[in-house]
Amino acid sequence: MTLTVTQTLITIAAIVLGTQISRWLPFIAFSGKKETPKFVQYLGRVLPPALMGLIVVYCFKNVPILTGSHGLPELIASAVVILTYEWKENLLLSVGGGTLVYMLLVQFVF
Amino acid sequence: MKNVSAEKIWLGIKAAFPVTIPILFGWVFVGLTYGVLMSGLGYGPLWSMLFSLLCFCGGMQIAAIPMMAAGFDPLQMFIMSYFVNFRHTFYGVALLEKYKDTAPFKPFLIYALADEPFSLAVSAKPPEGLEPKYFYFGMTFLTYLYWAALTGLGSVLGGIITFDTTGLDFALNALFIVLFLQQWKEKNNRPACIVGIAVTLLSRIIFGSSVFLIPALAGMLIIFWLGRNKL
Structure with a gap:
């Protein structure tokens, strides 16, 4: 360990503090006594779909488009997920199928 | 605690278990890797689990490893973890309504509001006949447990695992795609879905x-502000 036990515990506390501020802020700011501002209510409605979009893009942020496999394994496996979900609407089937296809592609094909 | 039934907690965990399975698999690689990297710094399984149970922020925990190797700097660590997890503030805004009547679980739900519990809370459907708060608690509790267990295991097993797990972490991507599709199914959500994808993609390219x-989140705020009477 580069850090002593005390330094490690302080480091943990620093991470916890930074993370928890980011998570608690909205719940403390809009704690229900007063009515939540209209714009924030509206954000509460549009943010869930928008943030799911953000997370999907975030997942693929390091996929090389111009080099290596050009993102083909990711593209094919994602298509499997989407098509199977359109077909059966079964979460585990789509996640399991897409992951299996992806593992086969990156381990044996690309 | 009043107004809470142990039986309903159990029902909530059982109902949440199937939708958390992709997270369990998706985290195998990253959880074990985290444990291995931590043991490389001299931290055993108990340390890894302590970090996971207290911090519960995978991305930042991993980013903290080279920072800890470089020396003791709690202020930098604090600032970094606030900014790395800045998106969680938006998750909170998005869940203000859903998490409104979740006492006595609310503090825990907020404490553990990472990407995966957030996306399940947004998209997964609580079972009929059970108050949603038990379902939210169940899926948050399970993901919390998986992360602590996998990172702890990584410190013990990481070096000796032989099964080729390359690509297993795609399970998380697949899960997020499905949860996104569930949002997309709702026609009213589509403009916001497109804003989310387009702005983040553009920001990634730039x-x-x-x-x-952070630029992506800022961009979204601006667009939603401009479109507040239309979207």
């Missing part, structure tokens, strides 16, 4: 893969 989240 700002590169390490700092694009």
Whole structure:
């Protein structure tokens, strides 16, 4: 360990503090006594779909488009997920199928 | 605790278990890797689990490893973890309504509001006949447990695992795609879905893969502000 036990515990506390501020802020700011501002209510409605979009893009942020496999394994496996979900609407089937296809592609094909 | 039934907690955990399975698999690689990297710094399984149970922020925990190797700097660590997890503030805004009547679980739900519990809370459907708060608690509790267990295991087993897990972490991507599709199914959500994808993609192209989240969030706020009477 580069850090002593005390330094490690302080480091943990620093991470916890930074993370928890980011998570608690909205719940403390809009704690229900007063009515939540209209714009924030509206954000509460549009943010869930928008943030799911953000997370999907975030997942693929390091996929090389111009080099290596050009993102083909990711593209094919994602298509499997989407098509199977359109077909059966079964979460585990789509996640399991897409992951299996992806593992086969990156381990044996690309 | 009043108004809470142990039986309903159990029902909530059981109902949440199937939708958390992709997270369990998706985290195998990253959880074990985290444990291995931690043991490389001299931290055993108990340390890894302590970090996971207290911090519960995978991305930042991993980013903290080279920072800890470089020396003791709690202020930098604090600032970094606030910005790395800045998106969680938006998750909170998005869940203000859903998490409104979740006492006595609310503090825990907020404490553990990472990407995966957030996306399940947004998209997964609580079972009929059970108050949603038990379902939210169940899925948050399970993901919390998986992360602590996998990172702890990584410190013990990481070096001796032989099964080729390359690509297993795609399970998380697949899960997020499905949860996104569930949002997309709702026609009213589509403009916001497109804003989310387009702005984040644009930001990734302009700002590169390490700092694009904050500009993306800022861009979304601006667009939603401009479109507040239309979207």
